[in-house]
Amino acid sequence: MSTTGPDMSGRTRDDLVSRPWRGAKRHYDLFKELTIGILVVGLLTLGLSALLSSPDDTTVTLRQWSRSAPADFIATATAELGGTSDSAQYGPPYNSTPDATQTLGPIDLQSLSGVRIPIDTANDFVIEPLKTLPVPPAAIRVWTAASDAQRTAWTTDYTAALAAAPDNDPSRVKKGAYGPVPALTHALLLMAGNGALDNVIQAPGQFYNMDYTRGILFLGDGAYFPGLAQAQHLTGDQWGVMNETGNYPGQSWLWLFSFWYQIEPFSSAPNADLLVVFVMLVLSVALMLVPFIPGVRSLPKWIPLHRLIWRDYYRKK
């Protein structure tokens, strides 16, 4: 409490700030103001909706991906088989890749859940979907029978060969010992191109599905989906999720959250997500506790915008 000015804390005292107001009153009609408010805001909302509509860019499908960027699709499917994709090496909650979690000193919240949404990219994204085909490719048997080391050798070599091929075109890959990998990835490409993979990948053998984790992760492992997002200024280094497709304001209230990802040390930190969430948590709690923070709570006294708000009162003071 200051002795030279108003008490800027939130505490209750026996003063005019804490007591019910005993001074001059003005007429006020709560319900009338609410009604007028609803009318005006309603007109604004309906007017903006009629004038500016809302964005609704159609979903990207695995079918679309496989047809628009087959080389990227094949490369991604190979990475899923070889366990080298982002999803395959993600760590909890999808799998238990060692040292994959984001930590802050000894704090490792990501590991607490364990593998709660298990994802085995080779089986869930490639092998199991292919098994649902009327005639599953014979390459599945070869893959299943092989050792882990053999599988790794096949996928590593095929990945290198794809990268070396002109335009990464799978049809122009040099001959080599890639085992069943080309057959599997091509079968998956065909399956996706026919539109059969989109539903199957989410929940093989199920009629209902409300969980799109697998499809989203598979899409994100490629370059096609992030490329579409980049063109729509939606990637993390473009202020990410606060943006919206098209020229719409999006979640502009997330600006501070997105802001940290744009600057050092956050932008290059391997644990950027954890750091940013931590900073935002601290700032949110701080905002909530402003009445208890000396200095911050006195800002309105030092920067007297209240003189503008209450100018009528002060004039008649």
Next chain:
Amino acid sequence: MSLGGPAPAEPEPAVSEDDEKSSTWTGAARRWLLRRLPPDKLLPDDQPSYVASWIYVFGMATIAALVFILISGLVLSLNGPQWYHVSELGHFVNSVHLWGVELFFMFMVVHLWGKFWMAAWRGGRTLTWITGVLSFLVSIVTAFTGYLLQTNFDAQWIAFEAKDALNATGIGAWFNVANLGQIFMWHITLLPLAVAAVVALHVVLVRMHGVVPPLDAADSDSQLTSTDAAPSESNGERS
């Protein structure tokens, strides 16, 4: 009590007297509530003279926007998450939902800044400030789940992008942004209830404590001492 035979019914004691004497929990709760929030404080028809600025409109405007969000959201949810892709009316209702949210946040942020520069937490109004900030934060989470529920490209990308922050904190294992069933439940049930509850508590607290007086107000101000500033019954202390 009469001992047999019809007797003229004794007049019921007045409710107010009963109120004072009642030792039930319910009676005590009613007395406490009426003391803290008498009807003319809950639904006032006057305000202190200093409540005279456009800045005071934004709290009410936020609630008005919330009304349109809730109505349009109800129509959207009753028709299912895919409806608005194929129906012209659905698309319009979706637009109302979107612009309602944009206005809601715009009004709310202006309201928040206004209350900050008025230091509106003074005089025992700390909880009012805290519930206000809380409703801002819960609204952000609610809006985020709405963006995930769009079932379009934007929703796909936001799910992909946002999973990392949630997974890094361990929340993603239970709050899976790519699980539409989960997000649907959060967005149309739990979070709207949370927003409504926090906003309702915030409004009740505002009514309970009244609007914060000016920073430099003093007991010697003419508006507290002049003859036309007689104490009003409606805002007087009650016990």
